Amino acid sequence: MDIHDSAEARATFTAMENGTAQDWAIIGGHYGDFARGLPDRVLSHLRLLDGDFGGFPIDRMQHSLQCATRAHRDGRDEAYVVMALLHDIGDTLGTYNHPDVAAAILKPFVTEEVHWICQHHGAFQGYYFFHFLGMDREAREAFRGAPHFDACAEFCAKYDQAAFDPAYPSEPLEFFEPMLRRVMARPLSSPYAKAIAA
Structure with a gap:
């Protein structure tokens, strides 16, 4: 019997150092x-928004769909559109650091630039509202000179901050699902990628 076929197959070690x-x-x-x-699992979690x-x-789901729709209609590639769709997925579990959660999910599947945009969009988005909350609207300036500064500023200006229009005709989640599945079909970089290929 192939050990991969049995749903009941389990490792026998009690500490990893004793694994075979x-x-x-x-x-x-x-x-x-x-x-x-x-x-x-990502789609299920996104639906929590x-x-x-x-x-x-x-709502946060419509914001995500609108952001992704705007990016798609602007001709962005699938990885970028999926980033736009998922950029706020961390709102539920990473209330104080939601960009980090989304960026961690996306990191194995996207380029360094797309990952950087996702990871830092919170500080860049703050340009549009931090000053109303007694915060520094120029927080993004801490990243001035970074290779992807302009790309992140553009993401927030063109897609993120502009995606709160109740009348905007966004595509439904089902429209983006095939893109998400293609982007997440195989990691570009991950120490665990070999295990999937086996």
């Missing part, structure tokens, strides 16, 4: 299946 090649073959088999389910207004003119 067979143990790790079992774990690797399970890991590949689990990793391939990532798009489903539906109906969550937080005082904004539209």
Whole structure:
């Protein structure tokens, strides 16, 4: 019997230092299946933003769809559009650092530039409202001179800060699902990528 075929197969070690090649073959088999389910888990988590207004003119899901729709209609590539779709997915679990959560999810699948935009969009988006909250609207200036400064400023100006229009005809989540699945089909960089290929 192939150890990858059994849903009941489990490693036998009680500490990793005692693991065997067979143990790790079992774990690797399970890991590949689990990793391939990532798009489903991401979509499920994104749906938690539906109906969550937080005082904004539209809910967080509609903001995400509108941001991604604007990027798509502007001719951005799929990885960029998926970043636009997921940039605020961290709002639920990373209330104080939501860009870091989204960037961590996207990092294995996107270029350094797209990852950087996602990771830093919070400070750049602050240009449009931080001063109303007693914060420094120029917080993004701490990143001046970074290679992707202009790209992040552009993302916020063209897509993020502009995506709160209740009348804007956004595409539904189903429109973006195939893009998300293609982008997340195989990591560009990850120490665990080999386990998926096995």
